[in-house]
Amino acid sequence: xxxxxxxxxxxxxxxxxxxxxxxxxxxxxxxxxxxxxxxxxxxxxxxxxxxxxxxxxxxxxxxxxxxxxxxxxxxxxxxxxxxxxxxxxxxxxxxxxxxxxxxxxxxxxxxxxxxxxxxxxxxxxxxxxxxxxxxxxxxxxxxxxxxxxxxxxxxxxxxxxxxxxxxxxxxx
Numbered sequence: 001x002x003x004x005x006x007x008x009x010x011x012x013x014x015x016x017x018x019x020x021x022x023x024x025x026x027x028x029x030x031x032x033x034x035x036x037x038x039x040x041x042x043x044x045x046x047x048x049x050x051x052x053x054x055x056x057x058x059x060x061x062x063x064x065x066x067x068x069x070x071x072x073x074x075x076x077x078x079x080x081x082x083x084x085x086x087x088x089x090x091x092x093x094x095x096x097x098x099x100x101x102x103x104x105x106x107x108x109x110x111x112x113x114x115x116x117x118x119x120x121x122x123x124x125x126x127x128x129x130x131x132x133x134x135x136x137x138x139x140x141x142x143x144x145x146x147x148x149x150x151x152x153x154x155x156x157x158x159x160x161x162x163x164x165x166x167x168x169x170x171x172x
Contacts, residue, residue: 010056010060010063014055015048015052015055018051018067022064022067025064025146026044026047026067027040028131028132028135028136029071030043030074032127032131032132033075034075034078043074043075043078044071047070047071048067050070050074051063064145065145065146065147121165122164123160126161129154130157130158130161132146133158140158
């Protein structure tokens with residue numbers, strides 16, 4: 001990314017404002033993808049570290065898209081790492097056994113499993129758009145800018161998500 005002639009460099013103050021304005025949004029985006037609070041927090045922090053390290057490349061008008069791209073890449077790297085780790089765990093370590101399971105924890109776990117199962121039937125790109133719209137209450141235009149895709153693509157992905165949810169909610 002190259003700075004344009006009339007564009008000011010990304011300053012420490014710009015970074016602070018960016019963090020203040022977008023940290024929660026990036027965290028939720030990563031949480032939708034990982035379903036893990038700790039991993040989402042770590043990836044969010046790493047996203048902003050990467051932004052700071054590359055501040056000389058950042059343009060004010062595309063900073064949010066840049067943050068989403070960094071977050072997506074960090075998620076993909078983390079996902080690869082977790083798959084390798086899981087394979088190692090299953091091959092070499094015995095499974096953990098949890099003896100205590102109160103009724104409400106069990107019910108919550110069952111509900112979460114059903115919800116995750118239902119959401120997992122939606123392709124990742126459509127699921128991300130669905131969650132950004134329904135949980136973050138972002139408009140299609142805001143999602144379009146954040147993911148650097150057209151508004152029509154957002155509409156199509158949302159349509160796919162809703163159709164899948166409609167079809168599969170009866171089965172679960």
